[in-house]
Amino acid sequence: xxxxxxxSDCGERQSDQGNREDRCxxxxxxxxxxxxxxxxxxxxxxxxxxxxxxxxxHPRLHVHRGFRSRFLPNERDLVVYxxxxxxxxxxxxxxxxxxxxxxxxxxxxxxxxxxxxxxASEEADAAIASGEAEPMVIVGIYNTGERRLAEYTPVxxxxxxxxxxxxxxxxxxxxxxxxxxxxxxxxxxxxxxxLGGSSLGGLVSLYLGLEYAETFGRLAILSPxxxxxxxxxxxxxxxxxxxxxxxxxxxxxxxxxEGRMTLRDAESLARRLRASGWRDGESLHFARIEGGTHxxxxxxxxxxxxxxxxxxxxxxx
Numbered sequence: 001x002x003x004x005x006x007x008s009d010c011g012e013r014q015s016d017q018g019n020r021e022d023r024c025x026x027x028x029x030x031x032x033x034x035x036x037x038x039x040x041x042x043x044x045x046x047x048x049x050x051x052x053x054x055x056x057x058h059p060r061l062h063v064h065r066g067f068r069s070r071f072l073p074n075e076r077d078l079v080v081y082x083x084x085x086x087x088x089x090x091x092x093x094x095x096x097x098x099x100x101x102x103x104x105x106x107x108x109x110x111x112x113x114x115x116x117x118x119x120a121s122e123e124a125d126a127a128i129a130s131g132e133a134e135p136m137v138i139v140g141i142y143n144t145g146e147r148r149l150a151e152y153t154p155v156x157x158x159x160x161x162x163x164x165x166x167x168x169x170x171x172x173x174x175x176x177x178x179x180x181x182x183x184x185x186x187x188x189x190x191x192x193x194x195l196g197g198s199s200l201g202g203l204v205s206l207y208l209g210l211e212y213a214e215t216f217g218r219l220a221i222l223s224p225x226x227x228x229x230x231x232x233x234x235x236x237x238x239x240x241x242x243x244x245x246x247x248x249x250x251x252x253x254x255x256x257x258e259g260r261m262t263l264r265d266a267e268s269l270a271r272r273l274r275a276s277g278w279r280d281g282e283s284l285h286f287a288r289i290e291g292g293t294h295x296x297x298x299x300x301x302x303x304x305x306x307x308x309x310x311x312x313x314x315x316x317x
Contacts, residue, residue: 055109058121060086069171072151074144079106080184081121083128083135095136095311096186098172100197100204102140104296116296123303133307134315137186152200154207157229169208173215194310196220198299203228213244218310221252222299226265234272241276250284251306255292285309
């Protein structure tokens with residue numbers, strides 16, 4: 001099975017964007033932890049000039065507005081979580097986890113259900129403070145509303161459309177990751193790089209994680225939408241697994257109160273992963289969440305154990 005993206009591999013660059021950095025002196029550009037921000041990567045204006053705090057005013061959460069791409073038309077915001085000690089230890093670098101649906105991760109004012117988030121900053125802080133997980137940077141990529149379904153699905157469904165995940169993957173790997181690496185002290189390499197999400201975000205994380213297995217070594221697959229396009233992700237797992245040199249470490253979960261098929265589909269996915277070479281407790285952790293529901297409140301309870309498995313203290317595993 002070959003899934004082709006519908007996004008263009010190139011795009012028109014507006015002259016007022018492409019030349020904007022030339023008109024900005026380094027003294028005028030904002031900084032993070034004393035390091036100047038790079039706004040123009042490969043000639044394209046990727047993100048807003050400054051970062052803003054979230055509504056919670058968490059000192060280690062930075063919001064960047066209006067990230068632009070050559071591969072997809074919509075701008076999207078980013079939110080970056082910095083671990084404890086990041087601002088004090090300027091020579092230290094950190095692993096990085098990229099998560100979809102960024103507006104639902106940290107800030108109650110921006111989440112899909114007002115007031116309910118993944119509590120990702122609180123859960124990460126707790127996992128790090130207890131010594132369960134390595135300090136890490138977390139990058140939340142906001143979804144784009146009506147285009148979320150298109151960008152988070154690997155193949156088009158004859159009824160619902162979609163199928164632009166390949167273009168979304170190019171945005172992440174060719175534009176967003178270099179931008180983050182140039183502006184924050186994150187480690188490079190697959191062992192230090194994770195990708196994750198829930199629902200359709202879980203589906204696209206699995207697809208991109210296997211499509212870019214040389215880039216992502218750790219995947220967080222929460223309540224994935226295996227049902228999409230007649231469960232075609234299952235065949236993709238089988239076919240792609242034989243083509244990759246090193247399998248990413250995968251956290252997979254589903255709750256028993258997420259609807260009749262969600263847990264059953266996740267169990268089918270776990271079986272397919274095992275049949276394709278993943279090993280329980282080593283490269284795969286599958287969790288059936290008792291009482292787990294399909295919402296941010298439930299996913300928030302899974303963040304800490306997920307981080308403990310994917311980024312354990314003293315990793316790589």
